[in-house]
Amino acid sequence: DDGQTTIAPAEIEKLFERFYRVDKSRSRARGGTGLGLSIVKDIIEAHNGQIVAKQSKIGGLIFTFKLPLQAKDS
Incomplete structure (x- = not known):
């Protein structure tokens, strides 16, 4: 939970999703690859869990x- 700018619902x-980055203007030199999440x-x-944002x-x-x-x- 933070107070930063949010993204569109x-x-x-x-x-x-793989390779998805919210800020399309960021270059790979300064930003991530979109793989982390x-x-x-x-x-x-893989551990039968769930994650939501x-x-x-x-x-x-x-x-x-x-x-x-x-x-x-099993």
Whole structure:
């Protein structure tokens, strides 16, 4: 939860897509590759968890993830 500028609601789900970057004007020399949140989501889902992002009331985003206490039986 932070007070930074937020992104459009339609873009929130895209945050977890590979190579997606909110700020299209950032060059790769100064910005990321757009892989970080995609990797985080893959790891959490590999452990049968979930991750979501939503807008904060004070601006910015809130990221919430849930992991099960026990692994599902196969």
